[in-house]
Amino acid sequence: MTRRSKPSLLFVLIASGTVLGIAGTDLVLPAVPSLPGQLGGSIELAQLVLAAYAFGTLVGLLAFGELGARFDPCKLLIWSLALFGLASLASAESPSIEWLIALRFAQGAFGSGPAVFAPGFIHGLYPHDKAAAAMGRLGSVESLAPALAPIAGAWLLEFGGWEISFVLLAALSALISAAVFWQRASFPPPSQTVQDHHNYLTILKNLEFLSYASSQALSLGALLVFVFGLPAVLTGPLDKGIEDFVILQVCGIAMFILAANSSAWLAKRFGTLRTIRAGTAIMPCAFLAILAYTLTGASSLYVLVPLWAILNFGFGIRGPIGFHRAISAARGDHSRAAAIVIAAILGVAALGTTAVAPYISVGLWPLAITGAVISGFALLSLVPLRDFD
Template sequence: MTKNLPPGAMFALIACGTVLGIAGTDLVLPAVPSLPQSLGGTTALAQLVLAAYALGTLIGLIAFGELGARFDPRKLLVWSLGLFTLTSFLAVLVPSIEWLIVLRLAQGAFGSGPAVFAPGFISSSNSHDRAATVLGRLGSIESLTPALAPIAGAYLLALGGWQISFAVLGGLGLAVSAVTWRYVASFPGRDRAPTPHQSYMTIIRDRAFLRYALSQAFSLGSILVFVFGAPAVLTGPLGKGIQYFVILQVCGIAMFVIGANLSSSLARRFGTDRVIATGTCVLTPAFFLILVYAAAGGENFAVLVALWIIVNLGFGTRGPVGFHQAIVASQGDHSRGAALVIASILGTAAIGTAITAPFIGMGLWPLASAGTAIAFLGLLSLVALRPSAARSTSRSQR
């Protein structure tokens, strides 16, 4: 008879599954510049290895969000983790970069399941107030993963070839899927069947959800596009080693952690909407300053680090509360709401990475231009979709 998992162990397992899917992008990131030399192809084609995973995840999020409303999410979770593991191991054996791009599309789709089902599992196994706290904690962990995983990826690349990152993803996927399969009966099933009128469109039509979801997607998407291209720019046009990318990420992580730790307390003191707006207003001008510096021909790494610190401090301040507000605004449909928010983030990253890929060899300014434009869209979403004065006053008093 299967023993029930304690709440802490269940949360840890859920978090491991979601982090694994997100790390599937960033753990591989430092190895991307070396792929053309190992598998053939061009630098632009290598960037599509990242874009394909993001696009696959986008497809998987929407598909699993809908499947979860029709079938047992516990079984879907096991299948998702198992197929992610299989595609990770197969990636080690690819003969060309084109095949790797195809497998990355499938790997991203299969790895998206845990992120879709996590909110439903947490909501069903916790009280309302407790569920909100745990969902916020999960969102913070997920937000940290894109910052931490590239550092681990750089270390793995130093140990050997690009295949090590995929082998590690396969090994971790095997461990998580095996434990999940062993204890899947402990996870809560659906409390009830979804109402017939409930759908993605029901959530998308909600102005409040769109405001928080789009601002979150564009804010984080701007950072991801920049991070995805940074290794190729630093090691290529700027003529620096991959260790400079690690330094850039460490500094960014430090500021993100500071901002994220202050986020909730600032929201309680000044209001959630004000904190989200302030963080976005810090993030966007900081990206613009990077663009101005790059357009002027600046290549001083210390200046880039200083501006990148400001970018990450801005997102750290707004990121956790912004994600939580989007989930809260999804009308109680946490699985579809989470799928839409994360899909929007990764869709932004995929499109932005694909657009900048042909220009990646021209220096820092294409990445800075993309980051600035996308971050501005996040700011525009907050302004264009802001609620009426009466609703704004009511929300700020909560």
């Protein structure tokens, strides 16, 4: 069995691994408010269950990025999934909330491996002209996890208590790691183009990579800052229900999936950098349109949904090919490059969310301004680049 004979199967395994890491937060989310009653502690302490996973993910990204440049990524993927499963199982047996917080840090660190290795695997599985389309499909699958996992988590919580989500993550990670082990010979071999003297600083000195990576992190970071603050704004100053947030999310994700699966075709027709710039330019324009509308004092979903869809369309046509171009610019150092981009996305989202938090109670306009500024810098990051398509 050669790796060329089953790219679709390998893609499913790669996508499943990355979705598992995303589900590590979203599947457990509905159980967090009930944790103090089950394990002791306060609701404020329970929030650290989420924060610990995020911090662990950041540490894991950088660690796996370095390891992936030195060792076989397929073997590391197997270890990452297996250790994630063990950490998940141990979390289900936590005797206190303090233990759960510590184990969540480990769970986040181990669960970050698939996201680091996925771009390199896709780059090796598909020709250059098809790799960007595969990244679009991967982004489409990943975008469904934040929408569907909390719903599944709420059902699991009612069915079997807070532990059942962790048990399910452990079982799924065991299945996926076993499948990867079974198919290990079919995975693309490690890149031979990374030099021994390369490190994170070497990549950060690459101006082409820095431009694409900055634009990717800033554009997705802007979107995440808006999403993270949207539920509080809708249910607070706008006096709407959480169902309105669900409507916005469903419409936004649907538009993202449509655009993401069209991005490779658009890049082939109009040029990669031109498509990335066009999609990036749509985002600050959409944020400014939302700002202008909210300043009128209105908040109808009949207007917000189309504007939100346009915003997601902009990121959808630039996201997959932008990520792919950033990884390609690293000249074979896929693991470190992916780790830097994903860590930067988390950093932008965290800093932006922190900056806008004090103003979240006044309405939607602080989120719109923040999104417009961040996505504007994403567009400026592309100025030094030239398109050679």
